[in-house]
Amino acid sequence: MRSVYYFVIFHALCFGLSTAAFAESSQTNLHTQQHPLLASPIKNGFTWTLTSRLGQSLKLAEEKYGKRDPKWTILGVEFAKRKQPAIWYPFSQEGKHYIIVQLTPDSLDNHKQALFQLAHETIHLLSPAGGGHPTNVFEEGLAVYFSVLFLQQEGIDIKTDYITGANYRQAYELVKELYRAYPQTDKIIQQIREEKGKLSGLSVADLQHYFPNLDEDSAILLITPF
Structure with a gap:
């Protein structure tokens, strides 16, 4: 079944x-x-449905940040008994890798929350880190930033106070500041993914190369494992 x-x-x-x-x-x-x-x-x-919304969200994410890694097959969306939404890696076989977007049970009857979680996980679908490999603050902040953007584009009222969790709020603010200082951040992220493969695993030197004049303290925070 x-x-x-x-x-x-x-x-x-x-x-x-x-x-x-x-x-x-x-x-x-x-x-x-x-x-x-x-x-x-x-x-x-x-x-x-959330399935077709995932297609819509992926389309926007790829337009902004480049094509997703085709080595990973997205099986779909499900609700899981967990406290946070996540990407689940059920299995790999014969060189093929499969992933599932898991949303929290409390979003089952809350469409706004479900879409917010779905858009967040969409960013992690672009270059999956693989099970057991943490993302960094940069990628998590971008995921929150994209979630807010996606809901706003759908005409859904959402403000910063919707973001719960101090760690997610801090990550979001760091990425939002990048966009303020570097309006071409979308293109820069595309370049990073083309040259480095993914946002996780970047060094301070990498970030300061792609974002000239980025202060060291901000760079350190952005590359910190989440």
């Missing part, structure tokens, strides 16, 4: 939503949908 569930989610992510459905589905579906993974028929397609 579990394998069938993954197949349905993955099939929907890759093939189940037409371009027309993206256009036809209104913003009200975000709030009126009875279940975040239940799609209702509409003209030329189906209403938004």
Whole structure:
């Protein structure tokens, strides 16, 4: 049964939503949908679900920060009994790697929170670190920054005080300051990913190379394991 569930989610992510459905589905579906993974028929397609929202979120993230690593196959989205959303690495075989986005149970009935968590994990889908390998403050701050941006673009009211956890708030503020000082940060992140592969594992020298005049204290904070 579990394998069938993954197949349905993955099939929907890759093939189940037409371009027309993206256009036809209104913003009200975000709030009126009875279940975040239940799609209702509409003209030329189906209403938004978290699966199709993941496709939308990935599209925006790749436009801003470059293509995701194709070695990883995204199986879909699920709700897990855990306190924080995360990327789960269920297994790898024959050189193929599989990942699942896990959201928290309390977001099951809270679409705003579910979308916020989904957008956050989208950044970790671009260059997955692999199980047991921590990300750094830079990547976590970018994930929060992107979550806020994604919800704002969807017309959802969200303010900084929505970000809970002092560590996430600090990471977010550091990345927001990067954007203030370096308006071309999107392009810089693309360059970092092209040349270094991922944001985790960067050194102080790396950050100061890509962000000239970045002070050492900020660079140290950004590369700190999260």
